Amino acid sequence: MNGFLRPNTGESVFGAVHLGYVVAQSARLTDWRRFGAEAIGLHVDELGADGLRFRLDDRACRFLIQRGSAEDVMALGWHVDDHDTFDRVVARIVDRGVPLIEGAREEAALRGVERLWRFPGPKGIAQEIFTVPVTTPEPLRMLSSGWVTGEAGMGHVAILSREPEAMRGYYHTVFDSRLTDYIDENVSGLTMKIRFLRVNERHHSSAIANLRGIKIDPIRTRVQHINIQSATLDDMLASFGRVTDLGFRMAWSVGQHTNDRELSYYCVTPSGFELEVGWNPVVIGPELESTWEPSTYQDISIWGHTTVGETVLDKFAQFRQAVRAAAAPEITVPQLAGGLSR
Template sequence: MSDNLNSVFGNVHLGYIVIETEKFDDWKRFGRDAIGMHVDDLAHDAMRFRLDANECRMLLRRGPAEDVIALGWQIDHHATFDEITRRVADHGVPSTKGSDDDAKLRGVERFLRFPGPNGLTQEIYTTARTAPMPLNIPSSGFVTGDGGLGHVALTTKNPYLVRGYFDHVFDARLSDYIDETINGLKLKIRFLRVNERHHSVAIASVNTLPVNPIRTRVQHVNVQMATLDDMVDSYQRVTRLGFDMALSVGQHTNDKELSYYALTPSGFEWEVGWNPIVVDESTWQPTTHQGISIWGHTPEGQTVVDKLRQFAIAARSLTHRENAVTPLAEPPIYDD
């Protein structure tokens, strides 16, 4: 992690995600009709979802991955943008400027991309374009602002390196841990924040397994509704439209968010939540929680729990490989 004078913490916000999929019709039903996001059809091979005034919060590109392929991070100042760019370059990691066409699709003025953990390309930008038309959504809105879009969760056999990557590139801070036991398997989940949101990245360690059991680069994506009624209404739409529910409504132990998890058309999960705590930097101390939920979050379909159980049989045939981008993945000094 850099020294405090050059810290970028608080000036970084998860701005958008890029999804590659062939299932545009299914995603439109899921994103617009079920979750309740604003949709913009751009062309045969591109579609966007909006949550707020920004032109783009989720960009869907046509392709075979059925996965999140990139994370876009909004950077508050050009000096911070330059600092992150320097960190990447100083460690010999290649970066490329996004084309004007790609920037337009993402609703940003310019962006820089470079490799990230789990094959997730990282993209940084300073200025998001705002949409001229108001949102067309069935709820009172989503919570973004200083906390950014929401969060992503991923599984990895290299938790120290993945945490080290986000520590080094974005000066991420550890919010807390959750220890969870699933079918006799002990898991430790690390929650990292880059601003006031309790976490923008969650890292579930599967380093006791032969390979990573999750096919997709992310295990889930989270968005936050403005009111409890909004969250409940979206849960009912997901169920009514026949989409699989991975976990029913429940409350997390660490950030206290009420949420549910639906299964996306691409196979990863989509968490819709309400009212997580906001971190107070003057008083916050990392701690360890036992179990992911205070109540609820019971399985209603195939979840990471089911996949881990199946993994005991199928592990030897899997070939999931991870790229930890080790030049940028300096392991944190204090971890366990």
């Protein structure tokens, strides 16, 4: 890594980092194609027998689904605006002794970026950073009229963690994330606390949830959900109808969140983690940013977001997963946790 500069790593990179792409691994590519293209309404590009990509905008790739057995999210790609900011992020990583490697040219091409660098992330989700995305003039072929990306990035990721403070410290150390707000939600008599972190004008690019006082994780997948934002309310509601009509599982009905005011629904992807399709969340622009103070909300939703089709067997499966997860420590990256790791 000697080719990188050593800038002032204390200078904030907030506002210059955006969620750029998601990499998942699945053996259910046929289901993924049908789910993404026909139900959600995304543009799909086939990659032969080894995978497929979904587009939301002029970027060559926003979702990369590669053939494999994990049925999970494997990596998050973060777009860094410029080389000076990139060097600051890199210095924070390597100066703390965390390994950083350049991805192969073939990996970069699949992800629709010119070059990428990879380093370890919480829960074993690789974090990848890049500065130059590949765009394409090819028109979008999709059922949706459009998706909101741009300065806000492609959406957000939500993760259930047994080490929430370590994860919060990680994203603050690497990307200068800021705490937007909290939600305390009662779940079957237990309190779930959710921390919402922003790295740009999007209300949150990551959400970190934990059950207060109990270190359990009932979710099989590394992420609980990925969020994307519809350009119009009609688009969001139309995709809700298609998901239902095509027989994909709905997890949470249409509703509105208390904190970011987004209208959305949650459906289950072919790999098991959820996809939230939303519309019109709060944007924390410069004026709001200058006076923003975190608040705590007592419920996730103002209305709606009721569970759909959950059974007693689902509850037992979650309990078994929690027991299995408790036997092994959660993966953290203590060097980047800002002193908040266990």
